[in-house]
Amino acid sequence: MTDRPFIIAGAGIAGLTLALTLARQNRPVMLIEKRSRIDELGAGLQISPNASRILIELGLGPALSRVAGEPDELIVRDGKTGTTLAGMAQGQAMRQTYGAPYWHIHRADLQTVLLDAVRSEPGIQLSFGRAIAGLEQNDTGVRVHTETANGTQATLEGSTLIGADGLWTRTAALLGDASEPRFTGYTAWRATLPMEEAPALFRANATGLWLGPNSHLVHYPLRSGRVLNIVAIVSDRSAEPGWSRPGDKQSCEARFRHWAEPVRALLSHIPEWHIWSLYDRPPRPHAAYGRATLIGDAFHPVLPFLAQGAAMAIEDTAVLARSVSQHDDLATAFKAYVTQRMPRAARVQQEARFNGRVYHLTAPFSWARNFKLKNTKSADFARRYAWLYSHQA
Ligand SMILES: Cc1cc2nc3c(=O)[nH]c(=O)nc-3n(C[C@H](O)[C@H](O)[C@H](O)COP(=O)(O)OP(=O)(O)OC[C@H]3O[C@@H](n4cnc5c(N)ncnc54)[C@H](O)[C@@H]3O)c2cc1C
Structure with missing residues (x-):
């Protein structure tokens, strides 16, 4: 060589x-x-x-x-009602299962x-x-x-x-x-918030995943729980290539106006968003x-x-x-x-x-998805990811 x-x-x-x-x-x-x-x-x-x-x-x-x-865990919720649909252990469980x-x-x-x-x-x-x-x-x-x-x-x-x-x-x-x-028809809105400004439900040491029609939201703590990371992804028609651009607070909140109250409360606390058009x-x-x-x-x-x-x-x-x-x-x-x-x-x-x-299914398909998730045991939910996380590159 x-x-x-x-x-x-x-x-x-x-x-x-x-x-x-x-x-x-x-x-x-x-x-x-x-x-x-x-x-x-x-x-x-x-x-x-x-x-x-x-x-x-x-x-x-x-x-x-x-x-x-x-x-500690992943919690999946219905975005419109706030009901918990499924979950799985992360933290120690991941270390034990995948080393x-x-x-x-x-x-x-x-x-x-x-x-x-x-x-x-x-x-x-x-x-x-x-x-x-x-x-x-x-x-x-x-x-x-x-x-x-x-x-x-x-x-x-x-x-x-x-x-x-x-x-x-x-x-x-x-x-x-x-x-x-090519543009996928999805736009990601990202923000961080000092944890003390987040509503109590979002302060747990957990990954939160909320599913709603044509949209979903993910949140988790960063920096020893001092910061909350939020990613809201919505289906969208228009795109701009490139890395990120500033997002308008009112437009984001409008997309989630029919969601459960805790999500609306969270979004109302976020002063600044950055947007990514998602390409594939x-x-x-x-x-x-x-x-x-x-x-x-x-x-x-x-x-x-x-x-x-x-x-x-x-x-x-x-x-x-x-x-x-x-x-x-x-x-x-x-x-x-x-x-x-x-x-x-x-x-x-x-x-x-x-x-x-x-994640983005609308009714009635979302009802079937939610029914299935509700009837999935935590261990079975976790097993779905075994092929991915156990991989030794
Ligand atoms: C909303 C969102 C959430 C995500 N969440 C996760 C997650 O939780 N977990 C995860 O694993 N992934 C996640 N990803 C994906 C992840 O961010 C990317 O896959 C990852 O950043 C790709 O890394 P990369 O180094 O290949 O490319 P990039 O991070 O894009 O880095 C490319 C680098 O090349 C430089 N560059 C470009 N052109 C040139 C040139 N001509 N000459 C020299 N340098 C050049 C750029 O400036 C840049 O620094 C997420 C993505 C998005 C959009």
Whole structure:
């Protein structure tokens, strides 16, 4: 193998985790990030055991445990009546069943832990404010053309390019796949609230999931219970591509005006929302192209209805790093990685889409869903996720 660096485009969760994983294998890494700094706005992430075990194996367990929380349980409620429909134990039960925690973590805290670990690795060169703009490759390496916001261009020499540049990936286009994600008809509204301002029902150390017609709401505590994270997802006609934009408080409350009183009370306390139009696409079949490949959302975005997008990105990094250590030839390693990840990513995407449809059912179908949930024992409900959380990437 060559000493030229592995060039990674994008320092999101996928890129940072991969840089760290490769550095731990003593491989030189150059991590290129388009933004001039990482500034995550207030939002939470659920990191399930299939991903937390990988972060723990990277030695991040102690740092993450200091900033992540473990919910005691998941409670599913009917959004219109407030009735509890189903639930399952999380916390200790997850650790016992899957040997790893189910974490709730602020996105900024996860990025900070990853970034600190990346910065402490002498083998990783980190460059902010530089976007991947072009690629040439031959049998021995790659030349990656980059560009800063003020138009300064540079060419980097590496052994490979790995695109961790998210849903709107430039790397995929450079590999010959310019197909675009499509709008799903869902919009996510996200907010955080100081916990003392939240109505009492929302202060429990639990993941709350409320299901209503054409909409659902998820909430959970962050930062040792000081902050409540709220995600409200509604079916929508119009979309705006990109990361997030400010949301209008009155429009959000209008969408939930027929919901149970506790939800309306919660929403009335939220001063500021951020909106994401949700886009989707199947995994990119040509994600391995010679000495270049894709990971995370660039390869296979996952709708948030299973809380698995970041988890899949983290799984990718483990499989990719192993494949690289098993094959001397990078092109072969990348093909093997894509072949291995394709079915898992496709299944997780499908299950997430399915959840979205079920969560948003309207009457009379929602009555059947609620009846079924009410008659599902907690242990049976938990078993539905075993295939997902027990996975050892
Ligand atoms: C509402 C919502 C809730 C979610 N909740 C969860 C959850 O609970 N659990 C979970 O696991 N997942 C969740 N997800 C999904 C998760 O956020 C994403 O799957 C994850 O952030 C993808 O990480 P990534 O590193 O692949 O991409 P990104 O986070 O998009 O990072 C890509 C990086 O590449 C950079 N970049 C872009 N173009 C270039 C370029 N040309 N050159 C260099 N750099 C570039 C970007 O600036 C960015 O930093 C949620 C998503 C949404 C929308």
